[in-house]
Amino acid sequence: MGSSTLSLQIAGLSLDYPGMLASGVLGYSAESMFRVIEGGAGAVVTKSVSLQPRCGYANPTVVQVKSGLINAMGLPNPGIQVYAEEIRRSKTLIRQPLIVSIFGYSAEEYAVVAGKAVAAGADALELNVSCPHVKQTGSEIGQNAALLFEVVKTVKATVKVPVFVKLSPNVTDIVHLASTAVDAGADALTAVNTLRAIAINVETTRPILNNIKGGLSGPAMKNVALRCVYDIREKLANIPIVGCGGISSWQDAVEFFLAGASAVQIGTAIAFDSPKVFQTINQGIETYLKKKHLRSVNEIVGLSHH
Amino acid sequence: MKLSDYLITKTNTLRTTNIIDVKTESLSVKTYTFKDKQCAKAKPGQFLMLWIPGIDEIPLSILNTTTEKGIISVAVKNVGNATQHLHNMNPGATIGIRGPFGNSFTQNHGNILLIGGGTGTVPLIFLAKNLSNKTKKITFITGAKTKNELLFMDQLSNVCQEKNNLIATTNDGTYGLQCLVTEPLATLLNQEKFDAIYTCGPEVMVKKIFELTQKHKLPLEASLERLMRCGMGLCGSCVIGKYRVCRDGTVFNEEQLNEIKEELGTSKLNFSGNKIPI
Structure with a gap:
């Protein structure tokens, strides 16, 4: 059991700890997600799953830059038919909420994958409408208000579990798209996915990633993600937000709570640290709350707006 | 860190x-x-x-x-x-x-046995060279399909102090013994007491070696191979059981091998993350 100081409710899910595994990291197998739970995560988000399997891009799929990583994995996944079995296995191993990330190339496809994921035991869904490096899905949907509305609305009409919508930071007005997702029925927002980026090698004069462009994660993007959370909270006070982007310490996590996030997601920090990064962050938040004479992490959500 | x-x-x-x-x-x-x-x-x-x-x-x-x-x-x-x-x-x-x-082999002293299959010989040569001055005896079993695929035989005979400590096997009998590396291994394990055993090669071979050393209650370190993408423990392409081969391995000891024995030599993830037979 988590300490009551750190436990929270978000969109109907009960979390013992405020940190979730971000989508795209490790989430292929039940065992590796369980290891992240053992490391102190309060929930896990799986790799993004589609109707048909995808092999992803050839290497290099990840390149390190100053204070971050740029990745273009290309959404590799075995397809929902096969992954449904992994969802079932995960549910026997993991007691904490299992959030299945899904994507498709049309609203109908999102809905089909959603239905299958829930039938296999997903406690909630996260709609990937923000991957910056695969065509005809991801951010091509999340950057278009009409498409975004249709996808969220169709999925909501198909499933009864909470639906999180993961937003792209690569937009002019994130609040407009956040409010579109909320109007379409989103139960919570995950803010944000990676920033579209490129790395070029001077010796060979070539872009390094096989896909040329990818998404920047890690400390380099933290304050952009933090601003996105702040902006959404300012205009949409009632929708729960999961903060995501460059969190690697308890201070980072607290900043996201203060900006308006009710929970956080961590991905890249696992590469630089280990799955136990969650424990370290949990302890740091707990000490901070004690020092501030606060009883619950919920008390600091959105505090920077007051 | x-x-x-x-x-x-x-x-x-x-x-x-x-x-x-x-x-x-x-x-x-x-x-x-x-x-x-x-x-x-x-x-x-x-x-x-x-x-x-x-x-x-x-x-x-x-x-x-x-x-x-x-x-x-x-x-x-x-x-x-x-x-x-x-x-x-x-x-x-x-x-x-x-x-x-990734991690590295534990560098033990005493009577050392190394078993390499195909290009799995590569990291073991590096290890054997590092150990050669520190250890009592090194025995190396190297295996390949055929004679001209046996790798680095000159370097191996330099590392093994006595010639009979280098055992070569080929599937077709064109050089050395015509058998798999596990045959001379089984004989050696009955004859000698080894302080450390290291292996790298095709996973079906590694699994058989693991079963043999377990039978003799001997320690084993095996370097495993999986599809690798990020190399830093993030993408999950190389997972076996709860371990990431790129970050928690590539070297696993007998306790860890026991934890992943269901997948060892049996299945691995392909490019889409689907578990496929080895």
Whole structure:
């Protein structure tokens, strides 16, 4: 059991700890997600799953830059038919909420994958409408208000579990798209996915990633993600937000709570640290709350707006 | 390790370097030598990611290092598109390097046994060279399909102090014993007491070796191979059980091998993350 100081409710899910595994990291197998739970995560988000399997891009799929990583994995996944079995296995191993990330190339496809994921035991869904490096899905949907509305609305009409919508930071007005997702029925927002980026090698004069462009994660993007959370909270006070982007310490996590996030997601920090990064962050938040004479992490959500 | 420490080590930052030397070892294997200060400090069992610009980036075991000169060698078997491109590259060509990644073999003393299959011999040669001055006796069993695929026999006979400590097997009997490496291994385990056993090679072979050493209640360290993408424990492409081969391995001891025995030699993830038979 988590300490009551750190436990929270978000969109109907009960979390013992405020940190979730971000989508795209490790989430292929039940065992590796369980290891992240053992490391102190309060929930896990799986790799993004589609109707048909995808092999992803050839290497290099990840390149390190100053204070971050740029990745273009290309959404590799075995397809929902096969992954449904992994969802079932995960549910026997993991007691904490299992959030299945899904994507498709049309609203109908999102809905089909959603239905299958829930039938296999997903406690909630996260709609990937923000991957910056695969065509005809991801951010091509999340950057278009009409498409975004249709996808969220169709999925909501198909499933009864909470639906999180993961937003792209690569937009002019994130609040407009956040409010579109909320109007379409989103139960919570995950803010944000990676920033579209490129790395070029001077010796060979070539872009390094096989896909040329990818998404920047890690400390380099933290304050952009933090601003996105702040902006959404300012205009949409009632929708729960999961903060995501460059969190690697308890201070980072607290900043996201203060900006308006009710929970956080961590991905890249696992590469630089280990799955136990969650424990370290949990302890740091707990000490901070004690020092501030606060009883619950919920008390600091959105505090920077007051 | 703190985030800032990891970034400062530059392990994961791509460096470009030029190939200094290419040597043909067999019909399908070539050795590449180049300068890279970070990887020249690698320990036996570690691997690097080699970028073939515009083509791919592949994981490779480290064969040899000359730390003070910052020079390193890797052996590359031509198995597909990326390695074909690399095999066509000559001295002077530019490649990219990340690493070294992963853990390394524990360097034990006493009576040492190493078993390598195919290119699995590569990290074991590196290890054996490191151990040769420190240890009492080294026995090496090396196996391949046929005579001209047996790798680095000269280096192996140098490392094994006595000639009869080097045992070669081939599937077709064109050199050494006509059998799998597990046959002489079974005999040796009944005759001798070993302080440490190391292996690397096809996973079906590793599994059989694990079962044999378990029967004799002996320790074992095995270096495993999986599809690798990020090389830093993030993407999950290389997971076996709860372990990430790139970060928690590639070397696993007998306790860890026992935890992953259901998947060992049986299944692995393919490019889509689907579990497929080995």
